[in-house]
Amino acid sequence: xxxxxxxxxxxxxxxxxxxxxLSSDDSEAQTRPLIHVDPSQPIPTSTKARAKRHIAxxxxxxxxxxxxRGTKLRKTTYYxxxxxxxxxMVVLYTSLEDLISENDRRYESMRLTDxxxxxxxxxxxxxxxxxxxxxxxxHRKLGELNHKECEGMLKxxxxxxxxxxxxxxxxLKDLVAGWINQEFRPSPLIxxxxxxxHSFASDVCGKLLCPAEWDWDRACVKAGIRDRxxxxxxxxxxWPLFMYKNYKVNSDNLxxxxxxxxLLVLAFKAIFTSPSSVKEADGDGDGAxxxxxxxxxxxxxxxxxxxxxxxxxxxxxxxxIDGNFDYETFWTNIVTFFEVVPGPVTRCRVxxxxxxxxxxxxxxxHCQDLTPEVVSxxxxxxxxxxxKMLEDAAFDSE
Numbered sequence: 011x012x013x014x015x016x017x018x019x020x021x022x023x024x025x026x027x028x029x030x031x032l033s034s035d036d037s038e039a040q041t042r043p044l045i046h047v048d049p050s051q052p053i054p055t056s057t058k059a060r061a062k063r064h065i066a067x068x069x070x071x072x073x074x075x076x077x078x079r080g081t082k083l084r085k086t087t088y089y090x091x092x093x094x095x096x097x098x099m100v101v102l103y104t105s106l107e108d109l110i111s112e113n114d115r116r117y118e119s120m121r122l123t124d125x126x127x128x129x130x131x132x133x134x135x136x137x138x139x140x141x142x143x144x145x146x147x148x149h150r151k152l153g154e155l156n157h158k159e160c161e162g163m164l165k166x167x168x169x170x171x172x173x174x175x176x177x178x179x180x181x182l183k184d185l186v187a188g189w190i191n192q193e194f195r196p197s198p199l200i201x202x203x204x205x206x207x208h209s210f211a212s213d214v215c216g217k218l219l220c221p222a223e224w225d226w227d228r229a230c231v232k233a234g235i236r237d238r239x240x241x242x243x244x245x246x247x248x249w250p251l252f253m254y255k256n257y258k259v260n261s262d263n264l265x266x267x268x269x270x271x272x273l274l275v276l277a278f279k280a281i282f283t284s285p286s287s288v289k290e291a292d293g294d295g296d297g298a299x300x301x302x303x304x305x306x307x308x309x310x311x312x313x314x315x316x317x318x319x320x321x322x323x324x325x326x327x328x329x330x331i332d333g334n335f336d337y338e339t340f341w342t343n344i345v346t347f348f349e350v351v352p353g354p355v356t357r358c359r360v361x362x363x364x365x366x367x368x369x370x371x372x373x374x375x376h377c378q379d380l381t382p383e384v385v386s387x388x389x390x391x392x393x394x395x396x397x398k399m400l401e402d403a404a405f406d407s408e
Contacts, residue, residue, distance in 0.1 A: 100140045182320075277318045
């Protein structure tokens with residue numbers, strides 16, 4: 011018996027039990043001989059060891075998921091933030107997909123044929139070029155991402171674009187009411203939280219919204235517009251009075267004072283610079299054009315014109331159609347005023363209007379007048395020259 015027991019324990023080394031309480035399975039797994047004959051069967055392991063490894067694997071998987079979620083969240087935040095510029099700087103209504111499709115179509119057609127393009131197509135292409143200038147990384151991304159990833163990116167960009175438009179609409183609703191109350195002192199005052207008292211129900215809002223070809227002070231015009239008669243249809247085919255300087259129109263020269271109203275300048279600066287900057291809107295507009303790349307001010311100011319019209323209207327939530335007034339066509343008419351001109355004389359007037367807007371928004375700058383001769387007489391260079399002369403005098407005296 012003693013010999014048999016000795017033989018059974020001499021087959022090979024065995025696992026030493028771990029400290030602590032062990033189940034019968036763990037005890038057996040740790041004391042079983044290490045010899046493993048059948049390759050199809052697993053080597054015994056303890057429950058505790060398996061649990062540790064499983065927990066470590068789950069923790070690693072959780073960390074990976076957290077990193078992936080963080081990456082996706084950063085991308086979403088970035089795209090949404092970048093998209094906020096689209097409705098302000100590029101297009102107010104056109105979808106991003108239409109701009110991208112037109113660029114693709116145009117590139118393919120140029121390779122196959124030299125066919126003429128329609129004005130609508132030219133407008134889409136101009137929008138795509140402006141989009142790539144505003145978001146320089148977008149064109150490259152569109153080529154790198156697959157279709158599903160592109161859809162996700164564009165969805166996030168549009169989310170940011172629409173959010174910015176909503177924020178601007180909400181801000182101007184309060185600001186425009188305050189500006190009108192301050193300038194016109196209506197009785198009762200315009201309440202930003204009561205849109206039903208806006209539009210043509212208000213005498214001052216009605217005057218500002220009145221088409222330029224009619225005189226709001228005439229009782230028949232006022233009554234016709236309020237009663238919505240066929241003789242006085244307010245639509246996007248008329249320029250509202252709030253777009254004119256001092257809110258006055260020269261019927262013999264409708265371009266005089268057009269797009270120079272104080273209300274437009276205030277709205278533009280509130281959106282594109284800061285609400286506090288509107289205090290500087292009363293400048294005389296004299297001086298030189300300061301930033302050549304801001305000659306596209308008309309594209310940015312298109313939204314301010316649209317936003318002012320919406321703030322003056324009686325509709326409480328955003329929609330494209332307000333009665334007979336189509337906001338999208340109204341925006342297109344403004345773009346056409348700047349882009350489609352009959353000749354060089356008109357183009358010169360448009361350029362002067364852009365310069366006026368640049369000065370109004372950014373002020374006056376005379377850097378181009380700082381010639382080397384002028385700079386050499388200024389105190390920085392004069393001081394440097396005096397120091398040199400004193401140094402030379404001291405050296406000569408030695």
